[in-house]
Amino acid sequence: MLGQRSSRVTSDILASALLGPTDAIDLRTFSLTRKSAKSATLQLIIRLVSPLDQNPRGEGTEGSTDRVLPLCRNSEASEASPTVHFPPDNETSACQRDFMSLSLPLITSTTGTKKSTQRRPLRKSADVYTLMEDLQKPPKPPSGRSSEIPVTSEERNIQGHIQTTSNKREDTRDVFKIMADLKEENARLKKELEKYKKQVERLQNKGKSLTSSSASNGDKEKSSGDSENAHLSVVVVGASGDLAKKKTFPSLFNLFGLGLLPKDFTIVGFARSKMSDEEFRKNISKNFKEFKDKQEEFLSRCFYHSGQYDSEQSFSEVAKILKEKEGGNSANRMFYLAIPPSIFAEVATAAKSVAVSENGWNRIIVEKPFGKDTESSAQLSRDLATGFSEEQTYRIDHYLGKEMVQNLLVIRFANSLWEPVWNRHYIANITITFKEDIGTEGRGGYFDEYGIIRDVMQNHLTQMLALVAMETPNSLSAEDVRDEKVKVVSACRPISPEDIVVGQYDGYLDEDEKVAKDSITPTFATAVVHIDNPRWAGVPFVLKCGKGLNERKAEIRVQFKSNPGIYAEDSERNELVFRVQPNEAVYYKVNTKRPGLSEEIAMSELDLTYKERYEVRLPDAYERLIYDVVRGDHNLFVREDELDAAWKIFTPILHKLDAEKVKPISYKFGSRGPEESDKLIHRYGFQRSKSYQWGPKSKI
Numbered sequence: 001m002l003g004q005r006s007s008r009v010t011s012d013i014l015a016s017a018l019l020g021p022t023d024a025i026d027l028r029t030f031s032l033t034r035k036s037a038k039s040a041t042l043q044l045i046i047r048l049v050s051p052l053d054q055n056p057r058g059e060g061t062e063g064s065t066d067r068v069l070p071l072c073r074n075s076e077a078s079e080a081s082p083t084v085h086f087p088p089d090n091e092t093s094a095c096q097r098d099f100m101s102l103s104l105p106l107i108t109s110t111t112g113t114k115k116s117t118q119r120r121p122l123r124k125s126a127d128v129y130t131l132m133e134d135l136q137k138p139p140k141p142p143s144g145r146s147s148e149i150p151v152t153s154e155e156r157n158i159q160g161h162i163q164t165t166s167n168k169r170e171d172t173r174d175v176f177k178i179m180a181d182l183k184e185e186n187a188r189l190k191k192e193l194e195k196y197k198k199q200v201e202r203l204q205n206k207g208k209s210l211t212s213s214s215a216s217n218g219d220k221e222k223s224s225g226d227s228e229n230a231h232l233s234v235v236v237v238g239a240s241g242d243l244a245k246k247k248t249f250p251s252l253f254n255l256f257g258l259g260l261l262p263k264d265f266t267i268v269g270f271a272r273s274k275m276s277d278e279e280f281r282k283n284i285s286k287n288f289k290e291f292k293d294k295q296e297e298f299l300s301r302c303f304y305h306s307g308q309y310d311s312e313q314s315f316s317e318v319a320k321i322l323k324e325k326e327g328g329n330s331a332n333r334m335f336y337l338a339i340p341p342s343i344f345a346e347v348a349t350a351a352k353s354v355a356v357s358e359n360g361w362n363r364i365i366v367e368k369p370f371g372k373d374t375e376s377s378a379q380l381s382r383d384l385a386t387g388f389s390e391e392q393t394y395r396i397d398h399y400l401g402k403e404m405v406q407n408l409l410v411i412r413f414a415n416s417l418w419e420p421v422w423n424r425h426y427i428a429n430i431t432i433t434f435k436e437d438i439g440t441e442g443r444g445g446y447f448d449e450y451g452i453i454r455d456v457m458q459n460h461l462t463q464m465l466a467l468v469a470m471e472t473p474n475s476l477s478a479e480d481v482r483d484e485k486v487k488v489v490s491a492c493r494p495i496s497p498e499d500i501v502v503g504q505y506d507g508y509l510d511e512d513e514k515v516a517k518d519s520i521t522p523t524f525a526t527a528v529v530h531i532d533n534p535r536w537a538g539v540p541f542v543l544k545c546g547k548g549l550n551e552r553k554a555e556i557r558v559q560f561k562s563n564p565g566i567y568a569e570d571s572e573r574n575e576l577v578f579r580v581q582p583n584e585a586v587y588y589k590v591n592t593k594r595p596g597l598s599e600e601i602a603m604s605e606l607d608l609t610y611k612e613r614y615e616v617r618l619p620d621a622y623e624r625l626i627y628d629v630v631r632g633d634h635n636l637f638v639r640e641d642e643l644d645a646a647w648k649i650f651t652p653i654l655h656k657l658d659a660e661k662v663k664p665i666s667y668k669f670g671s672r673g674p675e676e677s678d679k680l681i682h683r684y685g686f687q688r689s690k691s692y693q694w695g696p697k698s699k700i
């Protein structure tokens, strides 16, 4: 970026020195790299020749040739030539000389009167026009004579002209080539500029998240006081829905109970359903489990408003309530979209136009699924971006808020034991599992449209994969962590058809009237992901998820390679298991000698089970995430490029399954899922322990 900027500056200065009223250019004042010198030269040429594109004669328009280029007659060339002071002979000046050696031949041409070897500076675009016109004309042969040797002065003139024209033609070819090069260079620079713009935005965010613990790192338009003192207004859009009731309001209430919300706050629930404030309060408090003594105070700050999602009128009514409660004080506003993604964009637009705070920050929280594939996800991000910038947007993947998922980085990077073995030399495979023993539980309409791969595999499981497989980030700032996640997710190969098994539990079609009777939506999937990087080449990452299975469980299982040697036959593979839920734990499966006279080897574990070790309340994932939004910490939220990289792993296979209408394998509700899943996993070398089972400790 700096190179580009310096070259641009240089070409501007040089152009004005060459062409403007200043007739001297002092290169000692410029610091150029070889690359920027070349680029500067190209830009200079483009400025010399570009008027040709729009206005062949450069007449009558602003920025016309005469304005950009000085009218300097050929005969005056030497007097008008800029003086070039070469800098002293050191490394920088070598670059600068490169610049001049690149520049001068390119901006010279032959004069009409002198021999072809005599070159003069190409001083104005008219020269280029003349060259081009000459190219169109056939050269005039000397009249009536076959001899090549000019005799008369007229013949000498004609031959001189031919020679000159041929030189000009050569020059013109140069110009065309330069123009083609410039076009290419221009396209490349444009691309780079886009990349740099994104990097700048990230760096700005990084700066923000480094200071986020102060809770006052507002967004671009923020101007008012910090989050602790300003009024916090929360608008929960979709307040009548399942997520709002189960997660959003209970989490807000718990944060209040823990004293983590600002002193002054207002919560407005918004949806189409009609409800009074009282009905709303009764409705949401059904799921409040703790802090009973604080319930009344919390509810007195909660209000409900019914309206339409795409209506500015409705949102200005919400804004009116907020303004009144904020009482003219500085206020930050948080919009929580607990609604189907299909209406995110219209809500964001309406909220942005009439309901945002003018004297505090504004942030928007959106829930997964973010789109259905790469393209729809990008479209969703574009739509949202019309109302809220990336730094104002918080994409929730609630698995990132789970205690054990957060512990992944600590276990990996705060202990000397793991890093040396965390690679393809020691690890045989990694399995990330999400199992539920329930069906769609009233969400059949939504689920049937998305299926298990879009519902949990593309997001929750892939996020866990990223944290397990990423390289060490430069720091714990949101941008450094997310940069590393993006890198590893981008290194994942798209899933190939032979690496996936999809299933559907019996009874799914009759469970919910919103499920199509002939639905082929998978409720179960196992897929093998390959990461093409030096750390993980050849290590299969198995992602397995399903509803209607034998248990509720989420875990990450790192299986190490077998240990050769004297115990090879009698021992089993070591495993490090992160039990995400239920019963959070990290345990390492080890081969030990059975105590006593026996020489038998048995599998046991080094076990950190949270509830046995800690007496601490584990917050719900949503509590942590909402708290982070209030503090402006993006670390646990999904960045747009992360999302895109994740979709790229799954989009091709999802399109294939949809296009070919692949029928999922049926499995019994309450079972372990289709057998084909186990076969796939075993094909990739997973070895199940013969007898070991982790669980409540009972003496062996």
Ligand SMILES: NC(=O)C1=CN([C@@H]2O[C@H](COP(=O)(O)OP(=O)(O)OC[C@H]3O[C@@H](n4cnc5c(N)ncnc54)[C@H](OP(=O)(O)O)[C@@H]3O)[C@@H](O)[C@H]2O)C=CC1
Pocket: 238, 239, 240, 241, 242, 243, 244, 271, 272, 273, 309, 337, 338, 339, 340, 341, 343, 367, 368, 369, 443, 446
């Ligand atoms: N529920 C869960 O466990 C989880 C949900 N999510 C995500 O959270 C978001 C909300 O989920 P959830 O609460 O289950 O969704 P709901 O289906 O319950 O919808 C929430 C509210 O949105 C309104 N709504 C529903 N469908 C439409 C529609 N087609 N057009 C306009 N408004 C509609 C309804 O309010 P009204 O009719 O009153 O306007 C409804 O109460 C979704 O993005 C979902 O994927 C993510 C993780 C878990």
Ligand SMILES: O=C1O[C@H](COP(=O)(O)O)[C@@H](O)[C@H](O)[C@H]1O
Pocket: 398, 436, 455, 456, 554
């Ligand atoms: O995102 C989702 O997650 C839930 C499971 O969440 P958990 O925290 O209870 O593990 C899942 O039931 C739902 O289908 C999915 O949309």
